[in-house]
Every structure is written in C-alpha cells, then in structure tokens.
Amino acid sequence: MADLNRQVILTSRPAGVAQAENFAIRHAPVQQSAPGQILVRNHYLSIEPAMRGWIADTGNYAAPVAIGSVMRSLASGEVVASAHPDYAVGEHVSGWFGWQDYACVAADQVVQRTSAAEMRASLGILGINGMTAYLALTLVGQPRAGDIIAVSTAAGAVGSAVGQIARILGCRTIGLAGGPDKARRCVEDYGYDHAIDYRTDDIGAAIARHAPDGVDIYFDNVAGAISDAVVPHLAQRGRVVVCGTASIDRWAPWPTGPRVERHLLVKRARMEGFVIFDHVDRYAEATAQLQAWIAQGRLTWREDILDGIEACPDALAGLYRGENDGKRLIRLV
Amino acid sequence: MADLNRQVILTSRPAGVAQAENFAIRHAPVQQSAPGQILVRNHYLSIEPAMRGWIADTGNYAAPVAIGSVMRSLASGEVVASAHPDYAVGEHVSGWFGWQDYACVAADQVVQRTSAAEMRASLGILGINGMTAYLALTLVGQPRAGDIIAVSTAAGAVGSAVGQIARILGCRTIGLAGGPDKARRCVEDYGYDHAIDYRTDDIGAAIARHAPDGVDIYFDNVAGAISDAVVPHLAQRGRVVVCGTASIDRWAPWPTGPRVERHLLVKRARMEGFVIFDHVDRYAEATAQLQAWIAQGRLTWREDILDGIEACPDALAGLYRGENDGKRLIRLV
Incomplete structure (x- = not known):
C-alpha cells in the first residue's frame, strides 16, 4: 500500500449544520491492518441528515465526532487486506469506515456484507x-x-x-x-x-x-x-x-x-x-424483506452521486440546502 | 317523590376554568323513571380536574357540556326507584348522574355497582x-x-x-x-x-x-x-x-x-x-386489584369533602386554586 489515504477531518464544531469550512482534507499514510482488523478501500461514502447530530456536541444518541478526527460516516468498499479470519480480500462490506479512501477497522465496524453490485444500495435502500x-x-x-x-x-x-x-x-x-x-x-x-x-x-x-x-x-x-x-x-x-x-x-x-x-x-x-x-439484531430480516420487494419491482429509489472526496466538505450542507435528488453518495472509485 | 330536585346548571362557557358565576342552581321536579331507567338519589358528587375539559368547547374526548344543562359529573347514590330489571331499590351505584340531587338515567349511565360503605371510594380510589x-x-x-x-x-x-x-x-x-x-x-x-x-x-x-x-x-x-x-x-x-x-x-x-x-x-x-x-372492559379487573391492595393496607387516600349542593359552583375553581386536600367530593346526604 504505497497509496496515501485522503481523510476528511472535522476541524471545528459548527453551531448549526456543518459547512465546508468546518472540514479539511488531510493526506495520511494507509495503515496496516493489525490482527483482527481489515483494511477496506472505500468506493462510496454516505451523506446522512443525521450527521448534523453526530457532529453537534449537544445531547445525542452517540458521542460527538471529535475535532481533529476523520468524519464519522457509513461507507462501502472492498476488503484489500485482512487480518481477520471471517473476512477475505475481495469481499465487499459496508460499515463505519469514515470519510476517507482507506479504513483500517476492527470487525465490529462492519455493518453488513454486500456485493459489488449492491455497494451503493447498501448505503441507502439496503442500508x-x-x-x-x-x-x-x-x-x-x-x-x-x-x-x-x-x-x-x-x-x-x-x-x-x-x-x-x-x-x-x-x-x-x-x-x-x-x-x-x-x-x-x-x-x-x-x-x-x-x-x-x-x-x-x-x-x-x-x-x-x-x-x-x-x-x-x-x-x-x-x-x-x-x-x-x-x-x-x-x-x-x-x-x-x-x-x-x-x-x-x-x-x-x-x-x-x-x-x-x-x-x-x-x-x-x-x-x-x-x-x-438499536435494532442491529433485525438488520438481516429487514434487508431480506427489502431485497424481496426490490426483486418484485415494488421498491424503487434514487441516488444523488457526487464524485471525488473533494465533494465531502460541502455535501452535508448541500443536503440541508435541499440540493440532493435522492440518496446522496460520494463516489471514490 | 314530592321532593324538588336541585340541579347545578352550566349557564355560560368560561374561557379558562369554570368559576362559580358560570353556574346556577335550579329547582326542578324529580323525574319519574321510564321503562329501562332508574332513579338515583345522589349521596356524593365528584369534582375532577378533567371537568375543565368537559366544559371547554375546544377539542376534547367528549362533547362539551351544553349551556343550560346539568353539569356532567360522576356521582354515587342509592337507587330509589327502578324500572330496570337489573337494578333494585336500595342498591348503591356510581355513574354519570350529574350535579343534582336525583338522577333519572338509563342503565348505560351506571359505571359500577358499589356499596353503602364504598360510595365515596367509588368516586375516587375505586373509581x-x-x-x-x-x-x-x-x-x-x-x-x-x-x-x-x-x-x-x-x-x-x-x-x-x-x-x-x-x-x-x-x-x-x-x-x-x-x-x-x-x-x-x-x-x-x-x-x-x-x-x-x-x-x-x-x-x-x-x-x-x-x-x-x-x-x-x-x-x-x-x-x-x-x-x-x-x-x-x-x-x-x-x-x-x-x-x-x-x-x-x-x-x-x-x-x-x-x-x-x-x-x-x-x-x-x-x-x-x-x-x-376507553378501558371500560378493564374496570372490574382494576377495581378488584385496588380493593385487594386496600384490604392489605397498602393503598391509602384522602378525601376533601364539601357539604351541600351550594358548594358545587365554586368547587372546581377551588380545585384549580389548589385548595383541596385529597379527592374532592360534595356530600348531599
């Protein structure tokens, strides 16, 4: 892994919705996966309205994203290195991989396995x-x-x-x-x-x-x-x-x-x-039901895809400006 | 029944909590019970915070008390005449008998049977x-x-x-x-x-x-x-x-x-x-449980008893002034 890892860092805490100026893009070396970890090459990053709450330091359902750390985000991608027996190189996963090119994470950060074809859906209709x-x-x-x-x-x-x-x-x-x-x-x-x-x-x-x-x-x-x-x-x-x-x-x-x-x-x-x-124990059941309805042609969705990690800093603010037309994603690969 | 029936009538609709001047006491002949009806001599009238809502003409869970009609109220008393096969003279009942001495009502206005000893409790802890x-x-x-x-x-x-x-x-x-x-x-x-x-x-x-x-x-x-x-x-x-x-x-x-x-x-x-x-079907179960706890000495209550129907017009306003010390009742007999 000679690549550099581009990471979008929260640099200051906004009073309301985070704007582009609350983030900066940092270049860091790609980490090596320690035992129990996997290294994921992110293909898609997810933009959620809930991110405003994850950033705010008022009471929320999770600790706020720390200043100076990679923006918390769901993402999907391909396992490119694995030091965990349950994950093989070449598998596709979605999970808490953050706004960055590469995520070196423990297995508990994986939300679900997916497929190359469903990487985007795993962040939206199947996510x-x-x-x-x-x-x-x-x-x-x-x-x-x-x-x-x-x-x-x-x-x-x-x-x-x-x-x-x-x-x-x-x-x-x-x-x-x-x-x-x-x-x-x-x-x-x-x-x-x-x-x-x-x-x-x-x-x-x-x-x-x-x-x-x-x-x-x-x-x-x-x-x-x-x-x-x-x-x-x-x-x-x-x-x-x-x-x-x-x-x-x-x-x-x-x-x-x-x-x-x-x-x-x-x-x-x-x-x-x-x-x-709160409902991790029902994810598999929910995903199976949603996949069945999709297969029957009864469930449709739209995606709003922005290209390149440079789009991240303004992507959340744009969501709150109502610019997106469907599920907003950032495509990295 | 040569007695006159004293009735507390709602004469005007207040903007907030009904005050004494929103009511008047009227003397009317005691009605005879038609087939299917019973005539109840009220012993106790109940004063409830919810009466404010029953009187208001804004959205509530029941139609508002009409101007010129007897104030809606739970009460308990003795059956003094009966033209209903299920109720005998001398039985004690509580129900929707209104702020008045005598109530001539259909059986569906009875909430529950009670006893001479539990007439007050049937409007409070057992009501x-x-x-x-x-x-x-x-x-x-x-x-x-x-x-x-x-x-x-x-x-x-x-x-x-x-x-x-x-x-x-x-x-x-x-x-x-x-x-x-x-x-x-x-x-x-x-x-x-x-x-x-x-x-x-x-x-x-x-x-x-x-x-x-x-x-x-x-x-x-x-x-x-x-x-x-x-x-x-x-x-x-x-x-x-x-x-x-x-x-x-x-x-x-x-x-x-x-x-x-x-x-x-x-x-x-x-x-x-x-x-x-909404829970009429559970009244019997609830009353039985409450009676059991009372019998075990685990449930106590206080009563705040005012004497005479003349106390009615100001009784609700007094409740909202915080004057009562326990369940407020009007004793008629």
Whole structure:
C-alpha cells in the first residue's frame, strides 16, 4: 500500500449544520491492518441528515465526532487486506469506515456484507435508510391495512421508502415534500396517493382534505413547523414516528413550538423516537424483506452521486440546502 | 317523590376554568323513571380536574357540556326507584348522574355497582381516579421493578395512587407537588421515596439528583412548565404517560413550550395519551386489584369533602386554586 489515504477531518464544531469550512482534507499514510482488523478501500461514502447530530456536541444518541478526527460516516468498499479470519480480500462490506479512501477497522465496524453490485444500495435502500424506513414504520408506526399515513421528507432516502412500504402494507399515503418537483416525484415515482408541497401549500388544510378522519401514522423526519401542522390532524390512537428533526437548525437555545400534550391526550395518541442502531439484531430480516420487494419491482429509489472526496466538505450542507435528488453518495472509485 | 330536585346548571362557557358565576342552581321536579331507567338519589358528587375539559368547547374526548344543562359529573347514590330489571331499590351505584340531587338515567349511565360503605371510594380510589392510576400506569407506563418514576400532582387523587401502586410494583418514586405540606404528605402518607416542591425547588436539579440516570416513567397530570423540567431527564426508552394537562389554563391561543421531538428521538422515548373511558372492559379487573391492595393496607387516600349542593359552583375553581386536600367530593346526604 504505497497509496496515501485522503481523510476528511472535522476541524471545528459548527453551531448549526456543518459547512465546508468546518472540514479539511488531510493526506495520511494507509495503515496496516493489525490482527483482527481489515483494511477496506472505500468506493462510496454516505451523506446522512443525521450527521448534523453526530457532529453537534449537544445531547445525542452517540458521542460527538471529535475535532481533529476523520468524519464519522457509513461507507462501502472492498476488503484489500485482512487480518481477520471471517473476512477475505475481495469481499465487499459496508460499515463505519469514515470519510476517507482507506479504513483500517476492527470487525465490529462492519455493518453488513454486500456485493459489488449492491455497494451503493447498501448505503441507502439496503442500508440504514431502507432499514430505518421498514423497522421504524413497522415497530413504532404499527401500520394496519387501511391506515392513512403522512410522511415528511417524503421524496428523501428514508421517506420515499416509507411511502412505498406503507403502500405495500395496504396504507393510504400522503407525502410532504419541498417544491413542485419533489411533490410530483412523490406521486409519480414513489406511488404516494397524495403529495403536499410544504413550501406553498397550506399543510393543515391539505391534510384535512386528504385525511378528513385524521392521519393514523405520521412518520416524521423533520419536526418543526411541518410537524406542527400535521400533529393536530392525528386520528384517534394515532402514532407519530419521531425519526428525525431535520428542519430544526440548532437546539441551543432550545426551540419552542405548539404544545403536543393536549393532542396526545385527546387523541390517545403516541409519539415515539426511533434510532436504527438499536435494532442491529433485525438488520438481516429487514434487508431480506427489502431485497424481496426490490426483486418484485415494488421498491424503487434514487441516488444523488457526487464524485471525488473533494465533494465531502460541502455535501452535508448541500443536503440541508435541499440540493440532493435522492440518496446522496460520494463516489471514490 | 314530592321532593324538588336541585340541579347545578352550566349557564355560560368560561374561557379558562369554570368559576362559580358560570353556574346556577335550579329547582326542578324529580323525574319519574321510564321503562329501562332508574332513579338515583345522589349521596356524593365528584369534582375532577378533567371537568375543565368537559366544559371547554375546544377539542376534547367528549362533547362539551351544553349551556343550560346539568353539569356532567360522576356521582354515587342509592337507587330509589327502578324500572330496570337489573337494578333494585336500595342498591348503591356510581355513574354519570350529574350535579343534582336525583338522577333519572338509563342503565348505560351506571359505571359500577358499589356499596353503602364504598360510595365515596367509588368516586375516587375505586373509581376513575384509582382505575386511571392503575391502568394508565400499567398499560402505558409499563413499569418494571427497579424503574424510577416521577409523578406530577403526586399528592392528588390520581397521583397519590400512582405513587403507591408504582411502589407496590417495585419502582422508586419521586413525587412532584405544590407546597411543603403536599410535598411532606407525598413521603409520609403515600410512601414516595422523594418529594419535590415544584413551587420552590429547582425541579430539573432535583430530578437529576434523585434520578441521575434519568426517569424511566413520567406520569404527567399537568403538562406545562413542570413537565418541561422533567422531560429532559427521561432515561433511555423512557415513557411519558400523558394523563392530564391541569397546569394549562387555556388552549386558545394554543400555548407553546420547549419542543419534545429531540428528547423523544435521542432517548428513544415515548409519550402517550390515556383516557380512562376507553378501558371500560378493564374496570372490574382494576377495581378488584385496588380493593385487594386496600384490604392489605397498602393503598391509602384522602378525601376533601364539601357539604351541600351550594358548594358545587365554586368547587372546581377551588380545585384549580389548589385548595383541596385529597379527592374532592360534595356530600348531599
């Protein structure tokens, strides 16, 4: 390994979404794998809305990325050296490999094995996005045939899968997305029964029109004003899947919003948080189900691929600017 | 029945908590029971925080009490005439008999049979207060031995039962109550491990001290500022039982508060509303369990009894002024 390893380093902690200037690209020698480790050549790096939380030093579900360290990221690639008996050179894996060309990691950083053909999908529809959609919807949302579900960021990597899976399970689906193109795509590409453009439509009025008896499930990736407009329209015994808070720029000072207690009480409704990393024991089951639906042609997705590690520093900020059209990935090879 | 029936009528709809001037006392003839009806002589009328919601015309779980009609209320008394085969004169019952001396009602207005000795308890610890405490705690709170639970209005009719039941089930208990007398009573009378006086204590700091790893269950009867101080201290997979919103004076304009989404997400926590009237099929089971604990001397309660129907109009406002010391009842006989 004479190659240099290009690594994207977090150099300062932003107050809100990390911008390009919060990162720097460093060239380091490629590490040799110690016993129990494997060396992965990353082909694709994943860009997630959740990265904002991983970077923030306010309370989160994982320790914040340290200043000066490689940006935490899921990635997929090929095993190029192995000092671990379970992994052979030439296998494809996805896992916690970071924003860098080469990752020298212990086996516990591997999330799943994949194939050359599924390296990109393993970071999206067959990775945490698709597994989140399937597991959060079924475990927390508990959909029944005939339920009406509203989904925020409905054209996004998680939301587009939620809408399609809910439809497969017999629900009627309402997608909330930003702008006419994404709203159209909700209906045309992802089979939503209705789409609401939250930038121009009166969200509450549109929900009331599409779901006059209320929404049984609200799958929420955004929190904030969009959710404030949906929650009053919960049906009796409605469920809110709290899967993300993408619309909230910062949590210091802590933002306020309309109180939810009265809605939850009067509707006997439930709001519950979901973090995919709690459900490692179900990854195989979820992936198998998603692969089956893909094979049947019932589940589609889009990818938004940027080329080269130089695209990393601005890629997260661009996601929050709404520039991506599908699951955002960085292609290295 | 030559008696006149004194009835407390809702004469105007308040913006917040109903005050004495929103009611009037009317004298009407005692109705004769038509076939299928029973005539109940009320001995005790119940005063509930939830009455504010029954009176308000904003969204609630039941239609609002109509202007000009008898105030909706649970009451207990003796059957003095019966045109229903299942009820005999001399039996004791509790149910939806209203703020009046006599109630001529169909059998579906009876909540449960009781005894002369349990007429008061049937409106409190053996009525919706005790059943709410037991069923909301077990069904929504899902306590496990060793859990830490925080309870608001911890010295109240529901809260004091929640604390005792949680303790029976092996939880450590923290009671939140207003003023030093109620705080002391939480510990001395109801066996709470800790009490917090929300009027003078720093709630968040006290919770952090008593539950450094967070509260597993927050049984909330109040919403508002007290809850805002507790929710950030939820443990991983914590549960918030949304049982009442007593601290919120009015819902128009809709009040705001710190957003809960991020707490629910990061803690994988759950907030869920509970309304006792959904669980009629479990009343018998709940009452039997509560009676068993009472017989074992493990469950105690206090009553705050006002005499005479003239006490009704101000009784609810007095409850919201915090004047009561235990379950508030009006004694008529």
